[in-house]
Each structure stands twice: as C-alpha cells, then as structure tokens.
Amino acid sequence: MTTPGPVVTGPVITAWETYSPLGHGARSHLAGLRAADPSARPRTAVPDFDVREILGRSGTRSMDRAAGLAVATTRRLLARAGPAEAPLGGYAPEEIGMVLGASDGIKSVMDFLRDTWTRDKPYDVDPSHVPRTLMNFAAGQCAIWYGVRGPNATICGSHATALLTLNYARRLQRNGHAKAAIWGAVEELSADRAAVESARLDGSGGRPPGEGCVMFLLEPAAPAGGDRPPAGGDRPPAAAVLAVEFGVWSSLGQLRGALAGCLRRALARAAVRRDEVFAVAPLSAPGSRGCAERAGAADEVGDVPVLTKTADVIGDTGAGSAAFQIVELLAAGAGSGRVGVVTTADGEGRVGCALLRIY
Amino acid sequence: MGHDPALTAPARRRVVVTGIGVISSIGTGVAEFTEGLREGRSGARPITAFDTDGFAHTNACGIPDFVPERWISRLDPADLGRATQLSIASTILALRDARLAADRLRDQRALVAVGTTYGESGELDRIVARQVASGTDAVDKPAAARSASSRLSIDVARELELTQAEAVTIPTACAAGNYAIGYGFDAVAGGEADVALCGGADALLRMTFVTFYRLGTIAPLICQPFDRNRKGILTGEGGAMLVLEDLDSALARGAHIYAEVLGYGLACDAHHPVAPDSDGIARCISQAHRNAGTAPWQVDYISAHGTGTKANDVTEAAAICQVFAGNLPPVSSLKSMLGHAMGAASALAAAGCALALENGFIPPTINHAETDPEIGIDCVPNLARPAELRVVQNNSLAFAGNNAVLILGRFAAGRA
Numbered sequence: 034m035t036t037p038g039p040v041v042t043g044p045v046i047t048a049w050e051t052y053s054p055l056g057h058g059a060r061s062h063l064a065g066l067r068a069a070d071p072s073a074r075p076r077t078a079v080p081d082f083d084v085r086e087i088l089g090r091s092g093t094r095s096m097d098r099a100a101g102l103a104v105a106t107t108r109r110l111l112a113r114a115g116p117a118e119a120p121l122g123g124y125a126p127e128e129i130g131m132v133l134g135a136s137d138g139i140k141s142v143m144d145f146l147r148d149t150w151t152r153d154k155p156y157d158v159d160p161s162h163v164p165r166t167l168m169n170f171a172a173g174q175c176a177i178w179y180g181v182r183g184p185n186a187t188i189c190g191s192h193a194t195a196l197l198t199l200n201y202a203r204r205l206q207r208n209g210h211a212k213a214a215i216w217g218a219v220e221e222l223s224a225d226r227a228a229v230e231s232a233r234l235d236g237s238g239g240r241p242p243g244e245g246c247v248m249f250l251l252e253p254a255a256p257a258g259g260d261r262p263p264a265g266g267d268r269p270p271a272a273a274v275l276a277v278e279f280g281v282w283s284s285l286g287q288l289r290g291a292l293a294g295c296l297r298r299a300l301a302r303a304a305v306r307r308d309e310v311f312a313v314a315p316l317s318a319p320g321s322r323g324c325a326e327r328a329g330a331a332d333e334v335g336d337v338p339v340l341t342k343t344a345d346v347i348g349d350t351g352a353g354s355a356a357f358q359i360v361e362l363l364a365a366g367a368g369s370g371r372v373g374v375v376t377t378a379d380g381e382g383r384v385g386c387a388l389l390r391i392y
Numbered sequence: 393m394g395h396d397p398a399l400t401a402p403a404r405r406r407v408v409v410t411g412i413g414v415i416s417s418i419g420t421g422v423a424e425f426t427e428g429l430r431e432g433r434s435g436a437r438p439i440t441a442f443d444t445d446g447f448a449h450t451n452a453c454g455i456p457d458f459v460p461e462r463w464i465s466r467l468d469p470a471d472l473g474r475a476t477q478l479s480i481a482s483t484i485l486a487l488r489d490a491r492l493a494a495d496r497l498r499d500q501r502a503l504v505a506v507g508t509t510y511g512e513s514g515e516l517d518r519i520v521a522r523q524v525a526s527g528t529d530a531v532d533k534p535a536a537a538r539s540a541s542s543r544l545s546i547d548v549a550r551e552l553e554l555t556q557a558e559a560v561t562i563p564t565a566c567a568a569g570n571y572a573i574g575y576g577f578d579a580v581a582g583g584e585a586d587v588a589l590c591g592g593a594d595a596l597l598r599m600t601f602v603t604f605y606r607l608g609t610i611a612p613l614i615c616q617p618f619d620r621n622r623k624g625i626l627t628g629e630g631g632a633m634l635v636l637e638d639l640d641s642a643l644a645r646g647a648h649i650y651a652e653v654l655g656y657g658l659a660c661d662a663h664h665p666v667a668p669d670s671d672g673i674a675r676c677i678s679q680a681h682r683n684a685g686t687a688p689w690q691v692d693y694i695s696a697h698g699t700g701t702k703a704n705d706v707t708e709a710a711a712i713c714q715v716f717a718g719n720l721p722p723v724s725s726l727k728s729m730l731g732h733a734m735g736a737a738s739a740l741a742a743a744g745c746a747l748a749l750e751n752g753f754i755p756p757t758i759n760h761a762e763t764d765p766e767i768g769i770d771c772v773p774n775l776a777r778p779a780e781l782r783v784v785q786n787n788s789l790a791f792a793g794n795n796a797v798l799i800l801g802r803f804a805a806g807r808a
Contacts, residue, residue: 074445147524185662187562194542204582
C-alpha cells in the first residue's frame with residue numbers, strides 16, 4: 034500500500050499577525066522578542082487585553098478570552114492583508130477558509146460546570162454561556178465577525194496543534210475547498226487551565242502557562258516563474274510551505290528516532306538538502322522530552338542555530354506554541370531565501386515538523 | 393462521473409471505504425448495526441451514565457453495555473476518557489472489519505482524524521464535581537490526565553503502535569464526523585496518506601444533557617425528526633470510524649469495498665453561533681456536489697442531520713428543497729434511532745450510508761406519526777425501504793455554522 038509521496042510545491046504565507054504577551058501586533062511582538070532577556074521571568078499574559086475594550090461592547094458579552102484573542106488577531110491580519118475596499122485580502126467570502134487551532138476551553142467549560150453543581154438546579158445555567166463551551170466557538174466567531182463563509186474548521190492536537198492546523202489549511206487549499214485560508218492558533222491563560230495542566234505534569238516541571246494568538250494568511254503558490262501569489266494582489270510571500278510531516282512515539286526512548294524520521298521524510302518530500310537549512314525552532318519542552326526533540330532534529334539537519342527564545346520569554350502557549358515558533362523562524366530568516374524547520378514533540382505522543390522557505 | 397479539473401487537486405486518486413467500526417446504542421459492529429438500521433431499532437433508554445434527579449425527562453441513547461476492555465489491549469482503559477475509549481474501540485473494529493492487521497499499518501503513512509463535540513469534557517466535570525464536593529481547588533490528577541480532547545486521535549495511534557501517523561482531533565461540534573472523513577478523503581486522494589482512519593466519537597455526558605435541557609430541546613421519550621409533533625432531541629453517544637484506502641491498493645489486497653467516497657463540501661454560515669441558516673447549508677450541499685463531480689439529480693438518498701428540533705428540521709428541509717428543486721430523493725434521519733451522538737453523529741450516519749449502499753436499503757425515520765406539513769419531504773417513515781442506491785448524501789450541521797456534507801457512491805469498477 035505504500036506509495037512514494039509527491040513532491041509538493043507548497044502554498045505561501047503572505048501575512049501574519051499576533052496578540053502576544055510581548056504586545057499587540059506583529060511589530061510589538063518582534064520588538065519585544067528582540068529586546069527580551071530570556072533569563073528573566075517570562076511574561077505570560079497578553080497585556081491590556083480586555084475583550085470588550087479591544088473589540089467593543091457589541092457581540093462580546095459572552096465571548097471568552099480565546100475567542101477574543103482570535104477575533105482581534107484576525108482583524109489585525111485582515112487589515113494587514115488588504116485595504117477596506119478589498120476585505121478578506123481580495124478573496125470572495127466563499128473562497129476563503131478559516132482554520133483555527135485551539136485547545137479545550139478549560140475555563141469556559143469548568144465555569145459552566147460549576148454552575149451546574151452549585152445552583153438550585155443542575156440546568157440553572159446561563160444559556161448564553163453554551164456556545165463558548167464548544168471548541169469550535171472561536172473559529173465560528175471569527176467567521177461571523179468578518180464574514181468568512183468558506184470552510185470553517187477547528188483543529189486540536191496538544192503542542193502539535195498549530196502544525197496540524199497548517200497542514201489542514203494547506204490541504205483545504207490543495208484540494209480545491211478554498212482558494213486561500215486564514216489559519217492560526219490560540220491559547221488563553223486562566224487559573225483553571227494552569228491547575229489542570231499542572232495536575233497533568235505530575236511534578237515533572239514545565240514552562241509556566243502562557244497565552245496568545247497568531248493568525249497567518251495562506252495563499253496559492255506562485256505560478257512557475259513568478260514570485261507573487263496569483264490571486265491575492267501584490268502581497269510578497271513571507272514563506273513557502275514546503276512540507277509538513279508527523280509521526281508518533283510511544284516511549285521516550287523512541288522520540289528522538291521518531292522526530293528524525295519525520296524530518297527525513299519532510300526533507301525528501303520537499304527535495305531539500307540538509308545544508309539548505311539555516312535554523313530549527315523546536316518546541317523544546319523542559320526536561321528529557323525537549324532534549325530528545327533537539328537531538329532528533331540535529332540528527333537530520335546538523336548543528337544549526339536552535340531558536341527557543343519565544344517560549345523562554347512568554348512561556349508555554351499550548352495550542353499556540355508552534356505558531357509562535359513559526360513567527361520566530363520567519364523573523365530570523367527574513368530575506369534569506371533559506372529553509373527553516375519547525376519541530377514539535379508533545380507530551381501525548383506526537384512529533385511533527387514543517388519546512389518553510391523564508392523570503 | 394468526471395471531476396471538474398479546475399476545482400480538484402492534481403491527479404486525485406479514487407478513495408474507497410474498506411472497513412467500518414461502529415459502537416452505537418443500536419448495536420456494535422457492522423452486522424448488528426446494519427440489522428438495527430434495517431429493523432428501525434431505537435437506542436432510547438433511561439439514562440444510567442449520571443444522576444438525573446431533578447430532570448423532568450431522563451431518556452437518552454447511551455451504550456450501557458460498552459466494555460472498553462473487550463477491544464483495547466495495549467493502553468489501559470482506566471487511563472482513557474470515555475470518548476477516547478470509544479474512538480479507539482471503534483477504530484479496532486474498523487480495522488478488523490477491513491482485515492487489516494495493525495502491524496501491517498505500523499510503518500505506513502496514516503491519517504488518524506477523529507471528530508468530536510465535547511471530547512473529554514466529562515473528565516473536567518469529574519474534576520469540578522470533586523472540587524465542589526470537597527470545597528477545595530484540588531484537581532483530580534487522573535481525570536486531568538484524561539481530560540485532553542487531543543487524546544481522542546493520538547491514543548488511537550498509540551494503541552495501534554503506528555509510527556508515521558498524523559493524529560488530529562477535529563472538534564467541529566456536531567458536523568465533526570463528516571469533517572474528519574472528508575479530511576481522510578483528501579489525504580488519501582491526494583496521495584499524502586496510504587490509509588486514513590477517520591470518523592467521530594462522543595460520550596453521553598451530564599454536561600451535554602444539561603446544555604440541551606436548558607435550551608429546551610430534550611425530548612421526553614423519543615426522537616421524532618420531521619414529525620408534526622416532534623419534541624426535540626435525545627442525547628446519545630457512540631464511536632464510528634472508517635478505514636479509507638486508495639482504490640488500487642484496496643483492489644491489490646483483495647479488500648472488501650463498501651463504498652466509494654466521491655467527495656465532500658464545507659461551508660460556514662458566518663451568521664449565528666447556534667441557529668442554522670438554510671443558505672449556508674444549501675451552499676455546502678452544492679460545494680459537496682462540485683467536489684464530488686456529482687449533480688443533485690443523481691442522489692438516491694439523503695441522510696439528514698435531522699435532529700428532531702423544529703429549528704433544524706425546517707431549516708434543513710428548506711436548504712434541501714433549495715438545491716434539489718422539485719426532484720427530492722427520500723430523506724431520513726438516523727437520529728430517530730441513534731439519538732444525537734454529537735461529534736460521532738455524522739460518522740455513524742456515514743457508516744449507515746455506506747451500509748445502505750452495500751445492502752440496498754434506505755434506513756427509516758422511526759417514531760414517525762405525521763409529517764410536518766411545513767416539510768415537503770419523504771422521510772421514509774418507520775420502515776426501511778429496499779432501494780438500489782448509487783449515490784447518497786450525508787448532511788451534517790453544527791453550532792458555529794459549521795456545515796459539512798459527504799457524498800458516497802456505490803463502488804463500481806471502471807467508473808472514473
């Protein structure tokens with residue numbers, strides 16, 4: 034049943050935006066990242082982010098923080114992608130997809146459940162709190178706020194979430210479901226999430242929980258010979274998506290080999306030589322998992338710079354982590370035309386990588 | 393039945409369903425499930441999964457006799473939430489049905505895509521219940537470990553010891569099963585995966601019941617889609633996973649082929665967080681046909697989302713009428729039998745569609761007395777109907793305006 038994978042000429046990322054603990058917007062985030070001292074205590078919360086102040090009081094009453102971050106970041110992305118007379122980057126509402134990586138909305142769900150246990154009757158809950166208990170609420174809100182009527186999907190996979198989301202967006206576009214896609218990942222900070230994640234760690238330590246959202250615009254690859262995407266106007270590509278690959282490990286001893294194998298398949302599929310790779314941005318979880326991940330990456334791409342500053346500075350952004358890793362790689366490689374690698378190794382058994390040629 | 397080259401990826405491979413794994417309130421495994429659909433069996437029964445004191449209605453379509461240890465061997469079921477147990481167990485059933493040994497899949501490029509609505513929220517309820525009872529903030533550690541919905545997909549890969557799998561959970565609420573199957577179709581059709589294990593899983597949860605009870609949509613005893621006297625939904629649970637392979641490899645290994653996946657469509661209402669919108673649904677149906685290279689007149693049967701609420705039934709029927717004009721095929725709702733199994737619902741229905749194609753019958757809408765005059769459809773009331781089906785359509789709608797429609801066809805060698 035095994036067949037050789039096709040050589041993929043990937044679509045391109047032409048814009049990105051963020052709300053992060055380092056600031057509102059891409060510019061603030063990058064400036065904050067350059068200036069930050071990685072040995073200082075992480076700044077884990079998006080500062081001055083009150084959903085109703087940022088987005089206004091209309092339509093935000095029952096919005097949770099994750100949806101607020103996703104909607105606000107989408108607004109910034111669309112402003113960056115095109116003028117008001119060409120909203121949605123010039124694409125028709127039906128032609129553009131929205132794909133959001135998200136984790137369980139732990140706070141919204143637990144708040145709702147607390148009401149069921151503490152009020153007179155279990156069903157004595159506020160019905161306006163129902164939509165946000167569903168994991169696809171934020172993506173649906175982004176679609177409603179900006180009239181994105183193409184495919185709308187939510188993707189979930191621990192720290193691999195943003196890479197899985199990128200792959201979903203890539204396949205939507207590749208298989209004709211959407212001409213372009215707004216995609217990204219979001220994570221919110223809450224005491225409930227911190228408590229649940231800390232209980233999962235069972236004392237083995239981790240980065241402090243952080244939050245934020247990154248949204249990207251994915252557009253079709255330029256036609257042969259061209260260097261501009263055909264449909265989106267005059268946006269130059271920030272990066273081409275050459276390959277996204279995944280694998281699975283069952284015991285820690287398998288992780289290094291699983292990631293190396295995953296990278297090897299990605300390099301082969303994209304026809305990229307290891308000496309074209311200028312840097313790796315790993316998840317780099319604390320402890321032996323991160324060690325094994327970095328070792329597996331080095332096995333395939335050699336001794337290249339390893340970028341981990343974002344996580345050192347803003348903490349564990351969960352579902353959003355790989356999106357922030359991509360951003361760090363884009364900043365490091367800007368203007369180079371070289372290939373950057375994002376890797377991840379989550380605590381559940383996934384490894385993953387993406388190869389991006391950065392312009 | 394050609395594909396529009398302008399809208400499809402280069403050189404799409406044909407994709408077939410070669411294995412079906414179902415754990416449902418009307419039966420486990422292909423034989424029982426098929427028999428249940430043909431007999432019009434009802435999965436409705438009193439809820440035993442949680443305490444229903446204080447609720448006026450207490451029926452749901454649960455699976456009280458689901459024993460995860462029967463199927464799951466490598467992982468410890470005690471370490472898994474119920475939705476994860478359902479996703480793993482139904483995958484194992486699907487692989488057995490496909491006569492594919494896990495060790496044969498181990499080093500293949502596999503996509504594991506599991507759709508869900510509530511994922512492992514039941515474990516968060518366990519944590520909250522204990523916190524409230526104890527008056528502390530202490531978090532139940534085993535429940536915390538089980539509570540990640542991302543585990544619905546990765547634990548399938550770990551149980552099967554897959555090494556090259558992409559394991560993704562797709563939490564697009566009540567359309568999630570169709571999303572996951574569509575994603576598996578794209579991965580295999582595009583030559584990016586050798587095999588896709590895809591479908592959906594959700595457990596019968598107190599949280600789900602409370603939610604729909606509060607929204608006033610829980611039926612007292614039975615679910616009656618399209619009936620003038622419908623009274624709402626019954627919550628349900630289940631797991632349904634399909635094995636998708638490309639046609640050539642399926643033929644080469646002599647696999648049994650249930651159906652061909654012809655295509656699917658996604659569209660977002662971008663309108664309201666919970667209320668469905670007939671234009672968005674109609675657009676999604678048209679997208680699905682464009683992707684599948686089919687036309688509405690070719691459709692012999694529609695498996696409706698059909699929840700049994702007025703909002704759903706009227707809106708969905710309007711959307712179907714909009715696309716099919718005066719040429720409506722029979723439309724039935726499997727939720728009349730299975731209740732609303734949330735993220736598993738459209739995967740169960742997709743399995744039902746494949747079995748309907750294979751066995752030549754249309755599953756009925758049970759509990760039916762009198763069709764709502766606002767809905768001009770033939771809902772195949774109460775009794776399954778023999779029918780030679782060639783193309784069937786599986787609708788799903790979800791909160792957040794997430795619509796997904798899947799098109800399956802009877803496999804016929806030589807059709808391209």
